[in-house]
Amino acid sequence: MENLIEVSNLRKQFGRLVAVDGVSLTIRRGDVLGFLGPNGAGKSTTMKMITGFLTPTSGTIKVCGTNLATAPLAAKARIGYLPEGAPAYSDMTPASFLDFIADIRGLNRATKVARIREVVARIHLEGVLTQSIDTLSKGFKRRVGLAQAILHDPDILIMDEPTDGLDPNQKHEVRTLIREMAPTKGIIISTHNLEEVDAVCTKAVIIANGRLLFTGSPSELEARSRYHNAVTLGVDPAQAEEIAADLRALPQIAAVDVVSRATGSTFLTAIPKDQKPLFALVQQFIIDQKWSVREMFVENGRLDEVFRSITTNVIRHSVEENLS
């Protein structure tokens, strides 16, 4: 498959601060890359360099085979970008704003009219087309930003926190849109929201302190979790301690988490040693011991836990480096 974006050894320094340090990435058609990382990790800085807003201190970026540093306009023409917070000229209306973007993008008159009509229908902007952007709600502003980014049907779509601050319905809409466009484009999104990675991404990248710490599929990321293949049981709160103690006694089980909810069942999570499958073992155990279990399911792994363990280690290390 064709490589839409090739980033190699990207580095950005602001004074003495190294914001991005040796990041390399490849995006192919059909990829949806989820950029994860704590605040200030270098996600936005990396995206700003790929879109040509910031100039890298060193490293190369190729967009559809074109070098961004030597032919910036040709490269920028292939990219659609939604910056963080979806900035737009607030004194314009969505209609005039999209018209302006289409003209700057060099769409001819017929294509322009057709594309604006298509994008407006797809993103549901019909109702606010003649209202000034200033007066729009956050959700609509974000949609105007999205419309602007996909107006020229770019090969590459880069979105900095596209669902941040949206309500659950709007988040769902944006994710559906991303999934629909995914097969024909290469997409990069940054997010704090780990469920989003599960929902739309085919690749996940974790970055902290400007360095790439993980590249792989979301399921590979989950497999890193100590909860990978763990089994969670919902049981009667009265019996919870007893069952937990029995489970802990099993040699294949490393630990058991007990989480009690205010109402209903208490949840026990049996964490396996070396992430080996536990389901059959626990099932047999329940039958043998005649415990009554209300629900039972296997965990794929918890992304937030992996995320925390990957990123906090690095941050702790770098603090120690600075102290010594």
Place this chain on the structure above:
Amino acid sequence: MKKLLTLMCREFAGYFATPVAYVFIVIFLFLTGIFTFYVGGFYERNQADLEPFFRYLPWLYMLLIPAISMRLWSEERKSGTIELLMTLPISLMDAVLGKFFAAWLFTALALTLTFPLWLTVNYLGEPDNAVIAGGYLGSLLMAGGFLAIGSCVSALTKNQVIAFVTSFVICFAFNLSGFPIVLDFFHGWAPHAVIDTISSFSFLTHANSIQKGVLDLRDVIYFVSLIGVFLYANMLAIDVKKGS
């Protein structure tokens, strides 16, 4: 070139999207009227020309042009739209020129709307219209110079008030650079050549000769190169500051 025009149109329309344009034009016309007829003594002079109008124009520009230029880049930086603009396939030079020409076109419009003065003077007497045309051309060039300064300053800050005050002070210094108020700073320690250079930078000296109908190529070159230098500095400023 087409992109430059597209951006210029958007910027120009942007002035009229808010009351800024109307307020500016009304105040500009009001003040030119006051300066021409009351302060400049248009009738008392008993001469069919627009000398009193052109004489006070630099001072009016010094105050009003920074009000037009202050938003050019600082607003883009403050609202984050600069990130949008700079990732569109438009070169930095086209972006800077597009914005500058939009502002210049707007001042040209305001200047054109002073035409009743020209009608008045033609009704009252027989002025030398070539001199008046020269006066308008000189004023337009001078407005371009002030705008280039203001545009460059506005790229350096996110705060429009700071952009306004700083541009005002710089325009003031350029207006007065042939006068003791500026030159006294340099007397005593700077060599004569430096002082002569500074005094030759005065907007007033260069504008005056054009406004008197003497279209000297040196004055035109002065304004054009001043605009060029400040717009180039403007590009550098954006390149350095856009990320912060």
